[in-house]
Amino acid sequence: MVSDRPLAQAGLQSERVLWPERGPGVFEQEVAELEDALLLTTVEKAVAWAQSNSVWPDTFGLACCAIEMMSIVSSRYDIARFGMERFSSSPRQADLLIISGRVTHKMAAPLRQVYDQMLEPKWVIAMGACASSGGMFNNYTILQGVDKIVPVDIHVPGCPPRPEALMEGVVRLHEKIRGGVPPAYQIRGVAE
Template identity: 50%
Template sequence: MSDSSNIKQVAPPEGYAGEGFFATKLSEVVGLARANSMWPLPFATSCCGIEYMATMAATYDIGRFGSERMSFSPRQADMLLVMGTIAKKMAPILRQVYEQMAEPKWVIAVGACASTGGVFDTYSVLQGIDKVIPVDVYVPGCPPRPEQILDGILELQNIVKNESVRRRSSDEYKDLLNSYNIK
């Protein structure tokens, strides 16, 4: 056995005593937490909503990605999934739902109808929800398969994880929101 009195103890740097520390940027920790605990608000009007139901079920299990808690109140959600055809008369309601969400908030346009109006190129159908609210991720398809919806959620998680904590409060972003006025 060796004599323990010969071992020299090295003290941690000043201010770092205790259990230890982990060095990283605050924005990275916040981004990781936000990305893995998103609360979705489904705004489904047609067949894409049915595919989203399959995405929530056991086979695809959206809960694996931190989105298990569905929110049916915009005030408690941070991810809005718009699925299906949006009539022009529904546009102000969609905008109001978006505005009721607390910051930070993100939007996924699921399917061809939400993204571009789909096959409904008529006077009564909104030709893409990006005419009234900003969209972060577009999921193509008519309707998109559950795997595509999950891929869109993973893409949004990547965006959230890497964006700045202050991005949503910038003047640039507020100007973008103001440019989406419905007349």
């Protein structure tokens, strides 16, 4: 009979528990500290660092959530701290699409066109309940989630999300970029 007791109760412990000063985790930590001390890095890490500090959002407001999105450029929230003060009026000069509000079926095609016009690499934040799932608008006019037409990297919950919540989503996106996580379109592909 297979016991469902945790292995630790049977006296088995991982290498890290048995030798906290050794093991693969310690080696990874030492390499990271060495890189920091000597300013060593790889081209991929340097590019990811630069990209994460210069993500330019497209100017694309859809509904009430857009009011909260606009406020993140104000001095109170100061998105410029993250190199993002420049909202681009042209999708060709933007690499982040913040979908801020409900998307009607009529708006779906222009939205997808804007996304297609952005150069790669590019990322998408679905801001608010409506963009993520249709929210309270479960009817024939509203798209029930923008991930049906564009690949979404970050979902920010709320109705509307406060600017701080959007900032949290932005910071998470930066962490993904710096961590080498590919954009959503590379993972899930882009529906035609």
